[in-house]
Amino acid sequence: MKNIATYDLMESARNTNQWLGASALALASYPFTGVMPNPFFRLLAAWGEVTERSFARMVAKPDWNILTIVGDDGRDHVVSVEPVIARAFGDLIHFRVHGRPEKQRKVLLVAPMSGHYATLLRSTIASLLPDCEVYTTDWHNARDIPVSEGKFDIEDYTLYLVDFMKFLGPEINVIAVCQPAPLTLAATAYLAEEAPEAQPRTLTLIGGPIDPDAAATDVTDFGSRITMGQLEQLAIQRVGFKYAGVGRLVYPGLLQLASFMSMNADRHSEAFREQILRVAKGEAGDHDKHNRFYDEYLAVMDMTAEFYLSTVERIFKNLEIAQNKFVVAGKQVDIGKITNVAVKTVEGSADDISAPGQCVAALDLLTGLPDSKKASHLEQGAGHYGIFAGKSWRDNIRPLVLNFIDSNSGQDAKVSHLKTV
Known part of the structure; x- marks a missing residue:
């Protein structure tokens, strides 16, 4: 896995999901969707909003936001x-x-x-x-x-x-x-x-x-089960062409995030399902409890x-x-x-x-x-x-x-x- 193509493939997948979320939000927000009182469009827009925000945060360093x-x-x-x-x-x-x-x-x-x-x-x-x-x-x-x-x-x-x-x-x-x-x-x-x-x-x-x-x-337990050779083969990649560190061997933040999420997959899935419903109902806010937590949690570094x-x-x-x-x-x-x-x-x-x-x-x-x-x-x-x-x-x-x-x-x-x- 120690090649640039794998790193760029992973980044491409992240970028594609971000684009899918943005596209779903834009499509479901057109005025014509109000002609038919169908909750599908509200749910689609909500899914798009949550998805776009989540995948965009993965490559953005959060602000300190300590003002006074x-x-x-x-x-x-x-x-x-x-x-x-x-x-x-x-x-x-x-x-x-x-x-x-x-x-x-x-x-x-x-x-x-x-x-x-x-x-x-x-x-x-x-x-x-x-x-x-x-x-x-x-x-x-x-x-x-x-x-x-x-x-x-x-x-x-x-x-x-x-x-x-x-x-x-x-x-x-x-x-x-x-x-x-x-x-x-x-x-x-x-x-x-x-x-x-x-x-x-x-x-x-x-x-x-x-x-x-x-x-x-x-x-x-993970550290004791896996050998260093296996770990290097599975986890290490080279930074892709998009970043200044192109060619540097890294443990990608996206892989670390996947590991974090898998430890409590059910809890994270439930949190995102509930957030989509809150957005669809108009009950979510830009800095509500879910977004405050996941804006930080999803922002990862290599x-x-x-x-x-x-x-x-x-x-x-x-x-x-x-x-x-x-x-x-x-x-x-x-x-x-x-x-x-x-x-x-x-x-x-x-x-x-x-x-x-x-x-x-x-x-x-x-x-x-x-x-x-x-x-x-x-x-x-x-x-x-x-x-x-x-x-x-x-x-x-x-x-x-x-x-x-x-x-x-x-x-x-x-x-x-x-x-x-």
Whole structure:
């Protein structure tokens, strides 16, 4: 499958479905359809609208759409997104809140590179902005990166994090969500040996596969069943002629999306059937609950082949982080060298992607860290998404994380419950 024709065929299928949806919407919206009071045309137009929107979102990067926050002074403050470090495969960006004093808490939110854009953490960032200066990693779509920029694997990813942490300084508090948790732990350990003065103040790991073998899920079962040769043959393609990264080997976002959707196919099918009926009845809105969720969920990005394959092989199969054998740039990283960075793990009891036990395993690896600087939290009833962006995050986990940051900073900063707009 490692050829341009397969990638372009998949893109052509997506484009065709988008066109079919647009055509159905246009045809069923002609005035003559009102001559006959037949619900068929309403359903056809509704199907077309939902289909066109869904397939169009698959190749569009969502906007951050964080416009303002309400400050302690009761005024709306404009938020702008400003890159502070620009790199080929990802940027470090700052959500600057204009017209308010700088917040004491500085947070680096490490976004996953697992098929979705960093905007998946929009609500997480919005919830932190009233209380923190927020920075995040904004990873780029591999299909838009020319082959001349070279490779990008998990070691390169780790070194990006090292550079970002060095830039932000020792007052930063790092929060890693899901996929980057093991690599963020490795980056902190790397700093502990190479530049201890640049280590973050705290490190919070949320729902990450530190030790995938600690609790089985569909993700870990898949990783153990398939060989690396099979995975490379089945999943890796070359970017087609439409994009700047033409010829680059990638794990396409559309394949990742198909995998995501298949895990809960019945639930997704029911959601789209209900949305078509709501559109036909005139009850749907452009930014209703369905569209807000799926505009983000369907927007996928390609990962470089070397990043995807090295993640599966080294994190899931060889357990290099779990066994403290991870190597970066020819140097073995020793997680036990972390001695003064407070570390907290957060898990959801109903997490079916990184099951309970996988993330808290990080604390056992921190042999040089006193127990007083270790903490863990298991959120009862919370699934994977809920522990960083859902109700569980808003009501329980966010205050716990901010209190953990404060208790290890020597500062008594009040946790705000102000909302963003």
